[in-house]
Amino acid sequence: MVEVVEFVASAVLIGIGATVVMDIWGMVRKRLLGIPSLDYALVGRWLGHLVSARLRHDRIAASPQVAGERVIGWTAHYLIGIGFAGVLLAIVGLDWARQPTIAPALTVGIASVAAPFLVMQPAMGAGIAASRTPHPWAARLQSLVTHTVFGIGLYAAGWLAHPFLNP
Numbered sequence: 001m002v003e004v005v006e007f008v009a010s011a012v013l014i015g016i017g018a019t020v021v022m023d024i025w026g027m028v029r030k031r032l033l034g035i036p037s038l039d040y041a042l043v044g045r046w047l048g049h050l051v052s053a054r055l056r057h058d059r060i061a062a063s064p065q066v067a068g069e070r071v072i073g074w075t076a077h078y079l080i081g082i083g084f085a086g087v088l089l090a091i092v093g094l095d096w097a098r099q100p101t102i103a104p105a106l107t108v109g110i111a112s113v114a115a116p117f118l119v120m121q122p123a124m125g126a127g128i129a130a131s132r133t134p135h136p137w138a139a140r141l142q143s144l145v146t147h148t149v150f151g152i153g154l155y156a157a158g159w160l161a162h163p164f165l166n167p
Contacts, residue, residue, distance in 0.1 A: 003094065006094060007086075007089055007094055010085070010089055010094065010161065010165055011082055011083075011089055012082055012085075013157065013164065014085040014088070014097065014161055015081040015082030015084065015085030015086070015157075016078060016081065016082065016157070017160055018081055018084075018109075018150050018151075018153030019081030019082075019150070020153070020157075021149060021150070021153025022081070022146060022150040022153055025146060025149040026038075029142075029146075040070065040073030040074045040076075040077050041069045041070040042060045042061060042069075042124065043073035043077065044068065044070055044072030044073030044074070044075075045060055045065060045069040045073070046060050046063075046123060046124055047072050047073070047076055048066025048067070048068075048072060049066065055123055056122070056123050056125075057123065058125045059124075059125040060123075080115070081150070084108060084109075084154075085154060085157075088154055091104065091108070092104045096158065097158060097161070097165055098162070100158030100159050100162065101155075102152075102155045105151050105152070105154035105155035105158065106148065106151040106154075107151070108154060109147050109148055109149070109150040109151015109152065109154055110148055110151055112150060112151075113143050113147040116147075117130075117143065126139070130143070
């Protein structure tokens with residue numbers, strides 16, 4: 001039971017920390033490069049439409065708004081980050097949270113780009129790996145860099161959470 005609590009606490013702290021790092025990158029990217037981050041209200045809109053069994057949209061921005069879509073989207077964003085931290089810990093074990101290393105964190109971060117490429121982008125009308133966007137390769141590169149930053153965030157959050165998880 002103690003290990004389950006430690007696993008969940010580790011996944012929550014590391015996942016939130018890594019997602020914060022990714023969000024900070026999004027703000028820096030917007031300020032320095034003028035590239036806006038994903039509007040998480042659109043993620044909330046997509047999730048809200050799942051209730052009525054609508055999985056795919058031609059253009060999610062053109063779909064009807066859903067009550068609370070911004071809160072739903074941002075909550076999902078952080079829960080997904082926690083989920084990927086849980087995947088990391090499930091693959092490499094809880095000892096990783098006690099002594100984080102960069103390679104597994106980067107591997108999970110980079111692999112997590114499969115979620116937007118194969119699920120979110122097609123479902124929201126952007127096509128597989130942003131194939132229906134005006135500049136697919138630029139969108140792919142942005143996604144890959146962002147998910148690499150998320151991997152770095154997993155590692156950094158692992159080290160920051162370390163004292164709280166291993167008193």
